[in-house]
Structure formats: C-alpha cells, structure tokens
Amino acid sequence: MTPKKRATGRTSKKSARQSAAATNDLRTRLEVIARDLLWTWxxxxxxxxxxxxxxxxxATKQSPLGVLGRVNPERFAALEADRGYLARVKAVEAERAAYYRAKTWHAREAKGARRRMQVAYLCSEYAVHESLQQYSGGLGVLAGDHLKSASDLGVPLVAVGLLYQHGYYIQEFDAKGATRVLYPRYEFGGLPIEDTGVDIAVPIGRRKVNVRVWKQQVGRVPIYLLDADRQGNRPEDRQLTEGLYKGEPDLRLRQQVLLGVGGILAxxxxxxxxxxxxxxxxxxAFASLERMRTAMQGGESFERALEQxxxxxxxxxxxxxxxxxxxYDPKDVWEYLRPTAAPLGLDAQSLADMGRVEPGDRSEQLCMTVLALRTAAHVNGVxxxxxxxxxxxxxxxxxxxxxxxxxxIGHxxxxxxxxxxxxxxAGDVYERWLKPDWNAAGPDDDPWARAADIPDEELWALRRRLRSELVQFVRTRLRRQAMGRGADAVEAAIASEAFDRDVLTIGFARRFATYKRAPLIFRDPERLAAILDHAKRPVQLVFAGKAHPRDKAGQAYAQTIHEFTRDARFVGRVALIEEYDMQVGRAxxxxxxxxxxxxxxxxxxxxTSGMKPPLHGGINLSILDGWWPESYDGTNGWAIGDGKERDDQEAQDAADAEDLYRxxxxxxxxxxxxRDKDGLPRAWIARARASLTKVPRQFSTHRMVADYVRQAYWPAAGG
Structure with missing residues (x-):
C-alpha cells in the first residue's frame, strides 16, 4: 500500500504541473482576446x-482582464478540463482571425493616394466600453463608435486622447436625490492598455511636461493615450490627466494644449x-498650430504652412x-502656448486673432472652435x-x-x-431573418430592408423579452440603490417589485443638461399620473443621466425626478437609475x-441615443431636433411639436408638454x-417595423464613417 501511495503522489504532482502549464496556456489565449477591444463588439x-x-x-463592469485577475486557480483548472469551453475559445479565436483576414470596404474602394491615406483622429474622450471610464457622454460615445466602424470598414485611422486617472465620475443619489460625485482611481495594469515605453516632453508654458504614451487596440485602430501623472512632474502638471472635464478653466486650457500639441508630438x-x-x-485645435510649427521649422512660410x-x-x-x-483669455493662451506659437512669428494678440470671430477686437477672447475653423478646410456639423x-x-x-x-460648413x-x-x-433574431455579414459589411449594405420578413409574432416576442430583461435590470438597480442609501428591508423589497413586464415602457437617458428638459413630462403631475395609472393603458417611465459635476441646474433636474419617484402618485411607475454609463444605456x-x-x-x-432603440423594435417620441427631422416620416415614430422655435421659453415648454401629453x-x-384576436398590437408592430427598417441603416457609424471618408478624408488626402 505504501509504494502505491508514493506512486499516486508522484502522479498527482506531475498532473498538477501539466494542469498548471495548460492553464497558463489558456490564460495567455484569453488575455490575447481580452487585450484587443474587438471583444467589445x-x-x-x-x-x-x-x-x-x-x-x-x-462586479468588474464586464471587464475580461478584471475577471482573469480575480479568478481562482481551481476554476481555471476546471475550464481547462471543459472541452465545451475550449471549443468555444477556439471558435472565438477563429472568428477573430476571420475578422482580420476579411477584405474590408476601404481596401476594396480606395485607389492611389486614397489607399495611402492615414487619418489621425484627436478627441478628448473615448467611450469604448463601460469598464474603461474614459468618457462622459455623447461626444465620447460617438468617438468610440467612430473608431469601431473605422476598424470594421478598414479605414486607416489612428486615434489620440488623454489617459485619465479616474475618467469622469461615479454618480450616486442621496436619500433626497442630491448628486454625490465620486472619483475612483484606476490601476492601468488591470485594463487593456499597453505601455508603449515612449516618453515625450510637451512644452506647456515655461517648462516641459514629461508624458508617457499608452496604447489601446480597438480592432484595427490604435488609440494613443497621453499620461502626465508621472514622477518628476510638478503636482499641477500631474493633474493634467487626473480627470475628464474637471477643474477650472486654467486646467482645461492646459489639458487642451496637452491634447493638441502633445498629440502631434506623440x-x-x-x-x-x-x-x-x-x-x-x-x-x-492647438494641434494645427503644432503642425504649422513643424512645417515652418522645415522651411515653409507662415502662409504656406497654414495652407498645408x-x-x-x-x-x-x-x-x-x-x-x-x-x-480663453489671450494672455493665458499665450502663457501656455508660447513655445508653439512664437516660432510661427505670432505674439499674444496675433495668436488670439486666429481664434477671434473679429480679428483685432481685443475685447474678444480666443475661441477654440474659431481657431479650428480657421485652420481646417473640411468642416461639418453633425x-x-x-x-x-x-x-x-x-x-x-x-x-x-x-x-x-x-x-x-456642411454636415x-x-x-x-x-x-x-x-x-x-435581437442579434439572434436578425441572424435568422436578416443574415447580416458583419465582417464584410460595407456602408451601402442594407440587411434591414429584410426586416419586412420577420413575422409579427416573432418581432412582438422579441419586444416582450427585451422589456422583461429591462424590468429585471431596473429592479436589480433600484434594490442596489436603496441598499446603498441604507434603506430598510421593506423599501428594498418594494424596489425589487417595481415595474411591470407587460406595461408600456418609456425611457429617457442622456446627459442631464438643462436644455434637454428631463422633467418636462412632469409639468402637469396630475395629468401625467392619470396617464401612468390608467386602468386599461398603464405606462411606466425610466430615467437615467448625469450632469456635469459643476452643473447645479442639471443636478437639480435629476433631483426633481428623484422626488417624483417617491411621490405616492408615481411610486412603482417612475424609476431613476444612477450611474448612467454604456451598460445602463444598452439596457x-x-x-x-x-x-x-x-x-x-x-x-x-x-x-445618438434615439438611434439605438429602433435596433430592437423601439420607437422614437421626439422633438424635431438633431437627427430626428432627417428620419421622421409619420410611420416610424412620433414628433412632439410643430418644429417651430418660440422666443418665449415658458410658452415653448407649455406647448411641447401639451403635445407630449396629447x-x-x-x-x-x-x-x-x-390588440387583435391573436393578442398582437398590429399597428404598433407596423410602426416598430418601419422604425427598424429605416433608422439602423441610415443612422449607423458605418454610413457616417463612409461619409467622412468620401466627403472629407479622401479630399483632405489629395485623393
């Protein structure tokens, strides 16, 4: 018996070593997938x-590296022994390889100078995924989606931004609905960010700031992120990449020098x-001045450099x-931009004139938008x-x-x-009925035209499933929020039973900027209560959004909605979800x-938020503003108001609220x-189908990026 035990012991140790080696191999394979942000889509x-x-x-906001960093060895050993799991890993690897093998739209379309083009995309924020808190809202979401479509379409593009220590902020509401602003600090070692090992010295005022360049890989597109939180830098310089849209104008100005000048140097x-x-x-906009400085250093005149x-x-x-x-005050701009502007032959006033609507008007500050307009030949609104x-x-x-x-200025x-x-x-349904080819899709492909083939029963079943998932999400979040405020068991239980899976659900989620008028629907609380609590046609409302940390008026709007959620007339019918991010947006x-x-x-x-519900059979109810006038045709949603703009804001609010209630x-x-005899809302389904057929194709970043390529990038490249 003793020799047998010793033999078993040796075998056990050998198996353990083999298992450890295999586990490490699995971890390596998973880390390769995790570090390429292609996984986010x-x-x-x-x-x-x-x-x-x-x-x-x-718990990690769906972070692959976060999960890998927390998993225990025993669980990994079990995965290594799971043939089904290993087969799924292999399938994902094959799918990833096929993505990179595919001949892209740009490779098919671009010839000559167009093929040799490379675009540098500079932006202050990027929303690639909720586990990477480098964004505040719409601008970042748009930028992240732009890069993903550039990758899918094969557009040769690199991006530049700043690497913030805590990104934007985490939002909580206290018991009275006041916003609590929390600033976490992230460890980059647990994020899919690669240290390039490259340092640059960025001139900002009288000194140079030491900046490390990091990289994220978003499919075919790299994002280079600048990090000023380096040992040896002064505390005020390390603050440059502490947070997004945080601090006074002086810090914001210096951040924009870092983004523009530092971005070109990086x-x-x-x-x-x-x-x-x-x-x-x-x-x-300061990137243009740094590019001019480089051109003039190479012997070009000011005029020729500006033209180039x-x-x-x-x-x-x-x-x-x-x-x-x-x-910004021209004196402040000159203080921080002198090393870049002086070689151009500029002084404080001539530099300011490049950013003034009326050059020579010394009462006017330098406007970053005007500077960009004066140094760009291809300009568009959105x-x-x-x-x-x-x-x-x-x-x-x-x-x-x-x-x-x-x-x-075009659009x-x-x-x-x-x-x-x-x-x-929804993806599963469309795979069966639309059969989209995601890898080879071009901007002119239109699988959505085939939405007419989806049976009413299946489209309605999808809507019911998605609404049910949302109700569960709302209940979980409300319970978590209640517990976070120290609520008792009764209040937490009430939160767990909020909302109804079969009730018409209306959503409002976006920045709580005052012009977006989040509380407009509460203008007549009694009338709204009658709508929400209708005996035969009940309605429920879910809100989410963040205001800027210093936007007290926007935070007051959030507090107003929070108060209504606790009003007896609206309890269980109105919800406010805190910490609005991409995950909440998707839900x-x-x-x-x-x-x-x-x-x-x-x-x-x-x-862009309203472009996403139609992907799921959702329908827009919107003021004729932004993108909606380009889409609304009377069959695919509803328009609030008549598209006119009144000078009297009180009268405008009253008219819009009245039309919304109507x-x-x-x-x-x-x-x-x-409903018909089969229990289906046929007219509703027809409107949802019209929304699905029209909106996703026209309002995708594939179409948008292709428009940039055709209307701006190719002409700018000389193609």
Missing amino acids: TPSAQALFAQIDPLQWE LEAVGESPTVFHLNEGHA VKRSTVFTTHTPVPAGHDR SALHGRVSREMWARVYPQATSVEEVP ITNGVHTRTWLSPA LTSGCDVWLNNPIRPHEASG LLEKQVAPEFYR
Whole structure:
C-alpha cells in the first residue's frame, strides 16, 4: 500500500504541473482576446469571460482582464478540463482571425493616394466600453463608435486622447436625490492598455511636461493615450490627466494644449505618419498650430504652412449653443502656448486673432472652435439641422461668403455602431431573418430592408423579452440603490417589485443638461399620473443621466425626478437609475418600447441615443431636433411639436408638454394596447417595423464613417 501511495503522489504532482502549464496556456489565449477591444463588439468573446465567473463579470463592469485577475486557480483548472469551453475559445479565436483576414470596404474602394491615406483622429474622450471610464457622454460615445466602424470598414485611422486617472465620475443619489460625485482611481495594469515605453516632453508654458504614451487596440485602430501623472512632474502638471472635464478653466486650457500639441508630438514619437487630421470638437485645435510649427521649422512660410494644415484638416463641431464653445483669455493662451506659437512669428494678440470671430477686437477672447475653423478646410456639423445652425452661428468667421448658404460648413449626421449596441437577443433574431455579414459589411449594405420578413409574432416576442430583461435590470438597480442609501428591508423589497413586464415602457437617458428638459413630462403631475395609472393603458417611465459635476441646474433636474419617484402618485411607475454609463444605456435603449427626447430646439446638435432603440423594435417620441427631422416620416415614430422655435421659453415648454401629453393619451398608449384576436398590437408592430427598417441603416457609424471618408478624408488626402 505504501509504494502505491508514493506512486499516486508522484502522479498527482506531475498532473498538477501539466494542469498548471495548460492553464497558463489558456490564460495567455484569453488575455490575447481580452487585450484587443474587438471583444467589445463580439458577443461570443464576451460570453467566454462571463462564463468564467458571472458574478465577477458584473462586479468588474464586464471587464475580461478584471475577471482573469480575480479568478481562482481551481476554476481555471476546471475550464481547462471543459472541452465545451475550449471549443468555444477556439471558435472565438477563429472568428477573430476571420475578422482580420476579411477584405474590408476601404481596401476594396480606395485607389492611389486614397489607399495611402492615414487619418489621425484627436478627441478628448473615448467611450469604448463601460469598464474603461474614459468618457462622459455623447461626444465620447460617438468617438468610440467612430473608431469601431473605422476598424470594421478598414479605414486607416489612428486615434489620440488623454489617459485619465479616474475618467469622469461615479454618480450616486442621496436619500433626497442630491448628486454625490465620486472619483475612483484606476490601476492601468488591470485594463487593456499597453505601455508603449515612449516618453515625450510637451512644452506647456515655461517648462516641459514629461508624458508617457499608452496604447489601446480597438480592432484595427490604435488609440494613443497621453499620461502626465508621472514622477518628476510638478503636482499641477500631474493633474493634467487626473480627470475628464474637471477643474477650472486654467486646467482645461492646459489639458487642451496637452491634447493638441502633445498629440502631434506623440504620433511622431510612436512612428505614425498621418496624412489627414480629424479634430473631433474644438478641444484639439492647438494641434494645427503644432503642425504649422513643424512645417515652418522645415522651411515653409507662415502662409504656406497654414495652407498645408488647412488642406489636410477635418474639423467636426458638436455644439449649437454659443456658450458651449471654450473661450480663453489671450494672455493665458499665450502663457501656455508660447513655445508653439512664437516660432510661427505670432505674439499674444496675433495668436488670439486666429481664434477671434473679429480679428483685432481685443475685447474678444480666443475661441477654440474659431481657431479650428480657421485652420481646417473640411468642416461639418453633425446633423442637417446642426449644419444650418452652425453656418448661421459662424458666418462672421467667413467674410468672403456672400450669404449664409455659402458658409463652408456642411454636415455629416452622426450614427451608432450597430454591434456595440445590439442586444444578444435581437442579434439572434436578425441572424435568422436578416443574415447580416458583419465582417464584410460595407456602408451601402442594407440587411434591414429584410426586416419586412420577420413575422409579427416573432418581432412582438422579441419586444416582450427585451422589456422583461429591462424590468429585471431596473429592479436589480433600484434594490442596489436603496441598499446603498441604507434603506430598510421593506423599501428594498418594494424596489425589487417595481415595474411591470407587460406595461408600456418609456425611457429617457442622456446627459442631464438643462436644455434637454428631463422633467418636462412632469409639468402637469396630475395629468401625467392619470396617464401612468390608467386602468386599461398603464405606462411606466425610466430615467437615467448625469450632469456635469459643476452643473447645479442639471443636478437639480435629476433631483426633481428623484422626488417624483417617491411621490405616492408615481411610486412603482417612475424609476431613476444612477450611474448612467454604456451598460445602463444598452439596457434602456434595448428594453424600452418608446424613447423620449424633448430638448429645446435647435439645441440638440444630433443626439445618438434615439438611434439605438429602433435596433430592437423601439420607437422614437421626439422633438424635431438633431437627427430626428432627417428620419421622421409619420410611420416610424412620433414628433412632439410643430418644429417651430418660440422666443418665449415658458410658452415653448407649455406647448411641447401639451403635445407630449396629447400624443401619449391619444396615440402612443392606445396603439400599444390595441390588440387583435391573436393578442398582437398590429399597428404598433407596423410602426416598430418601419422604425427598424429605416433608422439602423441610415443612422449607423458605418454610413457616417463612409461619409467622412468620401466627403472629407479622401479630399483632405489629395485623393
């Protein structure tokens, strides 16, 4: 018996070593998948990591590396022995390899100089996934979706941004609904971010700031992220990448020097050689001055350098409100930008003139948007309406234009990246009926036309499933929020039973900026209560959103909605979800039957949240602002108001609220609850199908990026 025991012991140790080696191999294979952010729009890859530990998957905000860092060895050993799991890993690897083998749209279409083009995309924030908190809202979501479609379409593009220590902020509501702003600090070692080992010295004022360049890989597209939180830098310089949109104007100005000037230096340092530069919003406008400095250092005149930079620069403006454009005192700009501007032959006033609507007017500050307009030949707004508003707003920058129509500002309407926002349940249905080829899809492909083939029964079953998933999500979040506020067991139990799986569900989720008018639907509480608690046609509302940490008015809007959730007339029918991020956005846009949008027209440049519900059979109920006027045709949703703009805001609010109530009472709720003998709301399904057929194809980032390529990138590259 003793020798047998010794033999068993030796065998056990050998098996353990073999198992450890195999486990390490599995870990390596999974880490390769995890470090390529292609997984963020590959459901099969996400499922691999969720299977490792579903609880950790949720606890880490669905972070693959976070899960791998927390899993215990025994669980890994079990996975290594699981043939089914190993087969799924192999399938994901094959799917990933096929993605990179596929001949892309750009490779098929581009010839000559167009094929040799490389675009540098500069933006202050990127929303690639909720586990990477480097974004605040719409601008970041748009940027992240832009990069994903560039990868899918094979557009040769590299991106540049800042690597924030804590990104934006985590939002909580206290018992009274006041916003609590929390700033976590992230360990980059647990994130899919690669240290390039490259350091650059960025001149900001009288000294140079030491900056490390990191990289994220988003499919075929790298993002280079600048990190100023380095030992040896002064505390005020380390703050440059502490947080997103945090701090006073002085810090924001220095961050924009880092993004613009540092972004160009970083691209050179890592060996990238872009031929086209896309400034996504005015935050990166100083990049043009650094490019001019480099050209003049090479012997070009100021005029020639400016012309070269303009010809190869694309600028997208996202802000239709004058107050939303960054402006700085010329003395402050000169203090921080002197090392870049002085070699151009500029002084403080001539530099300021490049960013003034009226050069020579010393009462005017330097505007980052005006600087971008003066140094870019290819300029666009982000919807047709926003293009018109931008031409009117900035006409004085172009005195050569004899009319507003001649102002050289066009538009490229925003879109969303379909696979990022498409729920797995909807994806399964479309695989059967639409048969989309995601890897080879081009911007002109239209699988959505085949939505007419989906039977009413199946489309309605999908809507019921997605609404049910949303109700479960809302209940879980409300219970968590209640427990976080120290609620007793009774309140937590009530939260767990909120909402109804069979009730018409309306969603509102976006930044709590005041112009978006989140509380508009509560203008007449008694009338709204009657709508929500209708005996035969009940309705429920779910809200989510963040205001800027210093936007007290926006936070007050959130608090107002929080108070209504605790009003006896609305308990169980109105919910406010805290910590609005991409995960919350996906849950609400997929699960809501109706997407509510009621900004003050024409303050919504485009908006993208409303483009996501139609992917799931959801329907828009919106003011005719942003992208909606380009889509609304009377069959695919509802329009609030008449598209007119009143000078009296109180009268505008009253008119819009009245029309919203009328639509809910007379059209939206009756159509949802009007069922035939089979229990199906045929008219509702027809409207949902019209939404599904029209919106996803027209308002995708595949179409949007292709528009940029055809209208801006290729011309800027000389193609």
